[in-house]
Amino acid sequence: MSTFTVTDLENYIKESYLSYSTMVLSGRALSYVQDGMKPVHRHILYAMSKLQMTASSSYKKSARVVGDVIGKYHPHGDAAVYDAMVRMAQPWSLRYPLIDGQGNFGSRDGDSAAAMRYTEVRTTPLTDTILSELNVGAVDYIPNYDGTLTTPRFLPGALPIELLNGSTGIAVGMAADIPSHNVRDVANAVTAFIKDNNIDNDGIMEQLKGPDLPTGGQIINDQATINQAYKEGRGKLHVRARWEVEKLSHGQWRIKIIELPHDLSPSEVLANVATASVYEPPKEKGKEKGKEKKPNQRLLDLKHYIKNNIDDIRDITSADDPPGSAKMIIEPKSSRQDPEEFMAGVVSMLGLQSTLKVNLTAVSIDKLPRQRGIKEIISDWVEFRRESISNRTKTRLSKIADRLELIEGRLTIMDLIDEVIEIIREHDEPKEVLMARFDLNERQASDILEIRLRELRKLEEYKLKDEKEKLVKEQAELEALLSSTRKMNNQITREIEQATKKFEDDRRTLIKEEKTIDSSSVVKTVQSDPITLWFTNDNWVIARKGHLDENDAPNNSLKVGDSFNFSLQTKLDQQILILGTSGRAYTIQPSNLSFGRGNGTHLNTLINLNGDKVYWADTYADGNEYLLAHNHGYGFIVASEDLLTKQKAGKECFKLTKFEGCEISAVLPVGDGEMLNIWTDKNRYLQFCVDEVNSYPKSQGMRLVNLAADELVEGYALSDRGTYSCNGVNKRFDESYLKKRAAAPKKYK
Secondary structure, three states: OOOOOHHHHHHHHHHHHHHHHHHHHHHHHOOEOOOOOOHHHHHHHHHHHHOOOOOOOOOEEHHHHHHHHHHHHOOOOHHHHHHHHHHHHOOOOOOOOOEEEEOOOOOOOOOOOOOOOOOEEEEOHHHHHHHOOHHHOOOOEEEOOOOOOEEEOOOOOOOOHHHHHOEEEEOOOOEEEEOOOOHHHHHHHHHHHHHOOOOOHHHHHHHHOOOOOOOOOEEOOOHHHHHHHHHHOEEEEEEEOEEEEEEOHHHOEEEEEEEOOOOOOHHHHHHHHHHHHOOOOOOOOOOOOOOOOOOOHHHHHHHHHHHHHEEEEEEOOOOOOOOOOOOEEEEEOOOOOOHHHHHHHHHHHOOOEEEEEEEOEEEOOOOOEEEOOHHHHHHHHHHHHHHHHHHHHHHHHHHHHHHHHHHHHHHHHHHHHHHHHHHHHHOOOHHHHHHHHHOOOHHHHHHHHOOOHHHHOHHHHHHHHHHHHHHHHHHHHHHHHHHOHHHHHHHHHHHHHHHHHHHOOOOOOEEOOOOOOOHHHHHHHOOOOEEEEEEEOOOEEEEEEOOOOHHHOOHHHOOOOOOEEEEEEEEOOOOEEEEEOOOEEEEEOHHHOOOOOOOOEEHHHOOOOOOOOEEEEEEOOOOOEEEEEEOOOEEEEEEHHHHOOOOOOOEEOEOOOOOOOOOEEEEEEOOOOOEEEEEEOOOOEEEEEHHHOOOOOOEOOEEOOOOOOOOOEEEEEEEOOOEEEEOOEEEEOOHHHHHHHHOOOHHHO
């Protein structure tokens, strides 16, 4: 009796799962380089060809096609098959639709298509071109799911549909995101490869250029980034909406969006605007501890941005526009700002810039699902096309040979018709007699017996000789085609060019390098008005317009028991850095604060303090540096960039956990060559150049001064070289003290 071990079970599960994943990858989720289709798409188009549907035929009900597909070739759910058919008919989903639909096939706004019993379909001219070689032996046929019928292994075609329409799919451990391209660009790229198999990736991309999406838009990456993504088969590109400025009277203007990114519709933009406009952050009161709802910072940012910058936004797409079009009008609050700066904020805040993934994963002639570079995809398709033409040519040669064989037999007996008739009349088995008398084979003899009397005229002999001459000439040309790589390449190129002329059109997606925009740069679109912020001990921020002094402090806005901590003069378009007593850094946008006459804005509606208290705040500026130090004599230099964060919960910056009772003692802006002054509660004093302090973000820093066991730092200050500062009083060193300092050990300098 055999034993079944854990190792055997592990191997069995591994092999079974690998088999399953391979079937999913190659049988459902990923498209094939050969025809750019998954099995469901191939079965749909083949079923339509068997129903004799063409671009010029009448429409047939979608339900009829779906029924044939699931009954004969694709035994899956009708909903899945119909969804695949609908997508093949949507001009905003495919760059070159393969199905011509009549009825409601959905919309770019996300509306679903009508039921299959209501819609009708037929093929497009491009599909007719793809299906035209099915009956000439270009591809192999395989049994269907139950072995009663056959289906083509691939659909032949003179154009690489994989690159024309792209493909997406998610399988087991793999995914595909192949973008669509312009037919002229693809034809030029393939032709360039055929002419020079050693062409490099950059040479191919000179012809292909980049994606050409069905909904247009603008790819803002530089050409080198695009080329690298296509070389490696993986990358990310950025697609931005296209817009134009409409001039109005009295110097006014507005923005007209003419194209949106591929994954965005006008209704989605308006829905996001509506959601943000009515959003209110959750209230703190009445909530159980640990169950407080956190405010949605993105919605808060968008709400304040719309309030301060956008007067109106609406969809102007009409029924007369082509399917999948997207047009919107955006009117600014003020026409005094620059349209380019205004749109920089709009693009970021309204999500009018999206990421286009490039993942050239497909199954190819090696039958392996894997990621490929653009050159490999083109090479594999050319190899498949060469094989298709060879199969087609061999099939035609076989038919020519059969026909020539019959013609030779007829010409053999054409001058001996009387004798043939006599043999037929006098013998019970005339076939054997004819074969023996005229040296014919069985096919030739059978053909002669089936000749009609009117085909025995002298005129028919001339026709047979003329047909033979043409067939012999065609036979020689086809044999030369099979034996010559150059002739085969010319044939592929010629057929590509013929097909391209039928379907070529202008590029829809503009490729033009632009700077990427993120939400952190949007503050530049807010008016740069001076403001003053008062931070209170209970983490409230009271904001007022203008730069005000202590005499203008809004005391009436303080809550009972609260008091002012410090104030900050800044501008509305600046970012504010905050350091909490816990050592965590936060960032807020002043445009998100309330500037009314109320109690101000509690910081917990903007960031998650989680019991932290504000110790310090300053206006963010690139390149600024600060000294952070605590009362146990440790500190470090931190750059303003290391304090900046998009996280609402902030980020750890200064660790204060090593010593008991450790507290931040100083956050000082640092300049070049300044002296750091430290004094302790034991009346000890130390001075050295602040340049000796290193940068240690997210740590407790370096030891700045050696302290006794019961000693603490009382204060830190910065002063110019040659002076010292203690308790805010600066004094000039005398000559004897400077000499003494020069002779002191290095650590005390």
